[in-house]
Amino acid sequence: MVRVLLKRVREYKKYAFITPLFMIGEVALEVLIPTLMALVIDNGVAYNDMPYIIRMSVLLVLSAMFSLMFGMLGAWSASKASAGFASNIREDEYRRIMKFSFADVDKFSTPSLITRMTTDVQNVQQSFQMLIRICVRSPIMFIFAIIMVYHNGGTLSLVFAVAIPVVIVAIALLLTKTHAAFTSAFRGYDTFNRVVQENLNGIRTVKAYVREEEEQGKFDEASEIIRRNFKIGQKIMALMGPTMMSVTFAVMIVLSYLGAKYINTGHMETGELMSIYTYTGQILSSLVMTGMVIVMLAVSYASMQRIAEVLTTEPSMDVNENGLKDVPDGSVRFKDVSFGYGKDSSVLSDVNFTINSGDMIGILGTTGSGKTSLVSLIARLYDVSSGSVEVGGHDVREYNLEALREQVAMVLQKNTLFSGTVESNLRWGNPDAAMEEMKWAMDVSAVSTFITPDEKGLSGRVEQGGTNFSGGQRQRLCIARALLKRPKILIMDDSTSAVDTATDASIRQALRNDVKGLTKIIISQRLSSVMDADMILMMDNGRIADAGTHEELLSRNEAYRDLYETQTRGGDEDAKN
Numbered sequence: 066m067v068r069v070l071l072k073r074v075r076e077y078k079k080y081a082f083i084t085p086l087f088m089i090g091e092v093a094l095e096v097l098i099p100t101l102m103a104l105v106i107d108n109g110v111a112y113n114d115m116p117y118i119i120r121m122s123v124l125l126v127l128s129a130m131f132s133l134m135f136g137m138l139g140a141w142s143a144s145k146a147s148a149g150f151a152s153n154i155r156e157d158e159y160r161r162i163m164k165f166s167f168a169d170v171d172k173f174s175t176p177s178l179i180t181r182m183t184t185d186v187q188n189v190q191q192s193f194q195m196l197i198r199i200c201v202r203s204p205i206m207f208i209f210a211i212i213m214v215y216h217n218g219g220t221l222s223l224v225f226a227v228a229i230p231v232v233i234v235a236i237a238l239l240l241t242k243t244h245a246a247f248t249s250a251f252r253g254y255d256t257f258n259r260v261v262q263e264n265l266n267g268i269r270t271v272k273a274y275v276r277e278e279e280e281q282g283k284f285d286e287a288s289e290i291i292r293r294n295f296k297i298g299q300k301i302m303a304l305m306g307p308t309m310m311s312v313t314f315a316v317m318i319v320l321s322y323l324g325a326k327y328i329n330t331g332h333m334e335t336g337e338l339m340s341i342y343t344y345t346g347q348i349l350s351s352l353v354m355t356g357m358v359i360v361m362l363a364v365s366y367a368s369m370q371r372i373a374e375v376l377t378t379e380p381s382m383d384v385n386e387n388g389l390k391d392v393p394d395g396s397v398r399f400k401d402v403s404f405g406y407g408k409d410s411s412v413l414s415d416v417n418f419t420i421n422s423g424d425m426i427g428i429l430g431t432t433g434s435g436k437t438s439l440v441s442l443i444a445r446l447y448d449v450s451s452g453s454v455e456v457g458g459h460d461v462r463e464y465n466l467e468a469l470r471e472q473v474a475m476v477l478q479k480n481t482l483f484s485g486t487v488e489s490n491l492r493w494g495n496p497d498a499a500m501e502e503m504k505w506a507m508d509v510s511a512v513s514t515f516i517t518p519d520e521k522g523l524s525g526r527v528e529q530g531g532t533n534f535s536g537g538q539r540q541r542l543c544i545a546r547a548l549l550k551r552p553k554i555l556i557m558d559d560s561t562s563a564v565d566t567a568t569d570a571s572i573r574q575a576l577r578n579d580v581k582g583l584t585k586i587i588i589s590q591r592l593s594s595v596m597d598a599d600m601i602l603m604m605d606n607g608r609i610a611d612a613g614t615h616e617e618l619l620s621r622n623e624a625y626r627d628l629y630e631t632q633t634r635g636g637d638e639d640a641k642n
């Protein structure tokens with residue numbers, strides 16, 4: 066897993082490698098400074114040796130300056146490396162997600178994918194930066210400082226043999242607690258992002274149902290979990306300061322007591338003792354920093370796992386790069402098809418039917434009966450569990466996926482327009498469509514009744530999600546977009562549900578007369594939308610309950626007759642009103 070991530074450092078490797086070198090430079094000089102001070106005091110001030118003091122002072126200033134410079138260079142290269150690393154991760158994740166099949170996206174869920182590309186990457190970026198700076202710096206500082214203490218203080222350094230284990234135990238105790246809190250906090254982000262995304266996407270529905278308060282409650286709860294855990298984590302982190310101070314002062318008192326004795330007996334000089342005070346700080350702080358890096362890594366471990374999961378998920382659908390490129394015609398055949406979304410789910414079973422190229426087919430059925438699932442198999446948005454789906458006489462899996470989808474246009478139930486202009490949206494269907502082609506598609510889909518098919522009409526704004534159009538207008542734009550692909554099969558999944566009956570009928574008529582040879586599959590709740598189809602499939606609980614023309618079904622199928630009577634009676638009343 067770590068290798069999967071580290072591969073993404075790529076072109077920023079050089080920055081990742083020079084950072085520790087800069088840090089070594091910084092530390093080496095930083096550790097030198099207290100000893101230089103000691104020399105100034107013990108050899109210079111004590112003997113009033115002015116030239117020596119000046120020489121040493123210049124050396125001191127230079128050391129401090131270079132130490133600072135190395136520190137700054139280290140910070141610079143570390144942020145360069147970690148920001149580049151994060152950007153590479155995001156890019157690779159996005160590329161991978163674009164290759165995902167519908168089933169893969171279902172598996173992760175959209176909010177989780179977003180978290181994996183944002184918060185998780187941020188965590189990894191931060192810990193990577195800490196890692197390359199501190200991981201080398203702290204141990205080196207620790208070792209150098211210990212050596213210098215031993216060098217300057219001799220047996221006095223034994224004080225540290227007691228102090229260091231005590232500090233390590235204290236840090237370990239505090240950090241295990243913070244780790245737990247931070248891990249819960251970051252896990253809370255997942256719920257938080259889901260709630261926010263769901264609500265912002267559905268803000269209209271939330272408002273229409275006056276659900277603001279309940280939804281606000283859900284948000285508060287998710288947000289509270291994050292707040293509480295961060296608070297606990299920060300509180301414990303805050304304890305770290307006072308704890309370290311207490312230990313430092315305790316060590317200093319012991320050092321002063323013993324040091325005074327050593328100085329009195331002539332075993333040590335004042336400057337040396339002073340340098341040891343400074344080293345004490347360096348030793349203890351390097352321990353604290355190491356502990357913090359370990360916690361950071363542990364906290365972001367979950368994030369690393371979640372990112373690696375995206376990066377290593379192989380798209381579950383083979384795009385069949387070398388498959389058939391040519392779809393001969395718009396015929397469709399389902400042979401003993403069974404299908405389910407997960408391992409144990411069964412949504413369709415024993416589905417058998419044949420559609421001739423150019424026919425108009427209607428599909429009726431209650432919600433959840435499997436209509437959308439059934440048509441998804443034609444464009445190979447999902448693969449069958451068993452049996453086969455054929456388009457133009459070949460199994461859909463034999464085609465190059467792109468070539469197949471080029472010929473099977475689906476106007477999805479939850480269709481989406483993108484922010485831009487009317488033209489940019491329609492051109493999704495065909496980037497090179499001529500003006501006439503656009504006009505034709507707009508006429509057939511009855512878009513031209515609300516947008517004039519000319520330059521001016523086409524340059525009209527479309528807001529994100531097409532919110533500046535009515536539901537029915539949006540649906541018609543989606544049909545026009547699909548028609549511009551000049552597909553062999555057009556699937557409309559409840560695509561005229563928000564269009565009035567008269568316009569609906571005129572679209573169907575235009576499709577029948579103006580788009581010869583196109584196989585049309587129309588899913589509808591409205592019987593009138595499918596009545597004149599060449600064949601009507603009646604779906605019930607994942608099976609084809611009956612199939613036939615309007616007349617056939619009317620004479621033999623009671624459910625169909627009931628539906629017909631309720632809907633036409635409703636229609637008459639509509640007409641009277």
Ligand SMILES: Nc1ncnc2c1ncn2[C@@H]1O[C@H](COP(=O)(O)OP(=O)(O)O)[C@@H](O)[C@H]1O
Nearest residue numbers: 171406412430431432433434435436437438439
């Ligand atoms: N992406 C999905 N993941 C899991 N189950 C799904 C998914 N889409 C639909 N289903 C389930 O499959 C069944 C059929 O749904 P669907 O084909 O959308 O029915 P219809 O279009 O007739 O309303 C339902 O029980 C639904 O819950």
Ligand SMILES: [Mg+2]
Nearest residue numbers: 436437478558
């Ligand atoms: Mg549906």
